[in-house]
Amino acid sequence: MRDWLKAFRPASFRGVPFFVDYEDAEGGRRVSVSPIAYSDLHVTEDMGGDVRRFSLSAYVAGDAADINARAFTAALNAPGAATLVLPMGGPVLVRVPRWSLSRERSRAGYVGFDIEFVAAGLPSLPFAAVPGALAIASLITAGIDMIAAATAFRMRDVAPGQAAPSALAAASAASTMTAVADASELPEDKRPAVADAIATITRLAAEPVAQASSIAAAIVSTVGAIADVASPAEAVEAFAVAAVPAGDDVFDLVSAAAFAAGFCQTLAAGDYLSRQDARRARDRISPVVDPVLDALSTGLDVSVNEWLSDIAATAASDLSAVAANRAPLVTVHTEVSLPATALAYALYGDAGRAGELARRNSVATPAAMPISFEAIAP
Incomplete structure (x- = not known):
C-alpha cells in the first residue's frame, strides 16, 4: 500500500517552508460560445488557456511559529514572481494577489494562512508587436x-x-x-x-x-x-x-x-x-x-x-x-572616406543613424568610414 505521508512534497514558497491543510487548483480553457441564429447548433472557439489559480489553507507550527510566520509573511509580501512548491502539484512560478493570517489563543504555536496564488504569466503586455x-x-x-x-x-x-x-x-x-x-x-x-x-x-x-x-x-x-x-x-x-x-x-x-x-x-x-x-x-x-x-x-x-x-x-x-517586410542591405561606394554622420544624413536624412552604420561595418572610428560599406537601403 502506498505511504501517502511520503508521497507528497514538502511545501515552500521563495524557499520558505510551510505546511498545507488543503490545496485547491483551478484552470481551464477560455471558450467563446457563439449561437447560430435559427439553428440548434452553436460555434465554440478556443481562445487560449484560462489563468491558473491556486488556493491554500497553510500553516506554520511549533516553538518557532512566530518567527516562521514572519519569514513566511515576508516571502508572501515580496514583489515579483517566485516558485511555489505544492505537496501534490509540484513547483510552479506564481504571484500572490491576496493572503490572510489567523492566530488563536487556544492554539498557541500555530499560525494559519489563507493564500491565493496565480500563475506568473508574462511580466507585462508589450506594446511593440512580437x-x-x-x-x-x-x-x-x-x-x-x-x-x-x-x-x-x-x-x-x-x-x-x-x-x-x-x-x-x-x-x-x-x-x-x-x-x-x-x-x-x-x-x-x-x-x-x-x-x-x-x-x-x-x-x-x-x-x-x-x-x-x-x-x-x-x-x-x-x-x-x-x-x-x-x-x-x-x-x-x-x-x-x-x-x-x-x-x-x-x-x-x-x-x-x-x-x-x-x-x-x-x-x-x-x-x-x-x-x-x-x-x-x-x-x-x-x-x-x-x-x-x-x-x-x-x-x-x-x-x-x-x-x-x-x-x-x-x-x-x-x-x-x-x-x-524589411529593406534589403546594399553596398554603398564613395569616392573618399566620409564621417558616419554625413553618410547617415545623405542616406536617410537622419544623422542619428551614424552609430548604426558604424556598428554594422565594425568601424572603430566613425569619423572616417571606409569608401565601401554596407547599409540598409533608404
Whole structure:
C-alpha cells in the first residue's frame, strides 16, 4: 500500500517552508460560445488557456511559529514572481494577489494562512508587436505538463540505486540555467525569481526518480521564464550553446529541448533592421534545433519532438515574415572616406543613424568610414 505521508512534497514558497491543510487548483480553457441564429447548433472557439489559480489553507507550527510566520509573511509580501512548491502539484512560478493570517489563543504555536496564488504569466503586455516570440512563449508553457509526463514515463523503471547519472544530469541542467541567465543580462528585478527556481531544481535533483516530472516541469518553465525577459541579442548565443545535449540521460534531453525552444524564442524576439538580418537569424534555427530533434527521437516521447518542431517552425515563419517586410542591405561606394554622420544624413536624412552604420561595418572610428560599406537601403 502506498505511504501517502511520503508521497507528497514538502511545501515552500521563495524557499520558505510551510505546511498545507488543503490545496485547491483551478484552470481551464477560455471558450467563446457563439449561437447560430435559427439553428440548434452553436460555434465554440478556443481562445487560449484560462489563468491558473491556486488556493491554500497553510500553516506554520511549533516553538518557532512566530518567527516562521514572519519569514513566511515576508516571502508572501515580496514583489515579483517566485516558485511555489505544492505537496501534490509540484513547483510552479506564481504571484500572490491576496493572503490572510489567523492566530488563536487556544492554539498557541500555530499560525494559519489563507493564500491565493496565480500563475506568473508574462511580466507585462508589450506594446511593440512580437507575435512570433509571444506564440513561442505560449507553446513553451503549453508543453510543460506534456514533457513532465514524458519524463516520468521514461524514469518509471529506474531503480533509486541506479539514478546517480540522472541526479547529476538534473543538477547539471540547473548549473547550465545559471550560466545562461547570467549571460542573458536579465533585468535586476527578475533575477531573484529565476535564481529561486534554479535552486528548487537543484534541490529536487537529489530525488530524480520520485521527482522526475517536477524536475522536468521546473526546467522547462524556468527556461521559459529566462527567455521571456532575456535581452535577445545577448541571449541568443547562450541559448544556442546550452541547447547542445550534454549526454543521453533523460534530463540532458529535457534541458536541451528547453534551451532549443528558448533559443527560438529569443531569435523571434530580436530586432532585425534589414531583410538579410532576419534571414540570417532564420538560417540559424536548423543547425541548433536539428541535433536536438535527432536526440529526442530516441530518448523521449515523440510528442516532445513534435513540440520542439512546432516551436522551430513558428520561429522560422515569423522571421520569414519579418524579412519580407524589411529593406534589403546594399553596398554603398564613395569616392573618399566620409564621417558616419554625413553618410547617415545623405542616406536617410537622419544623422542619428551614424552609430548604426558604424556598428554594422565594425568601424572603430566613425569619423572616417571606409569608401565601401554596407547599409540598409533608404
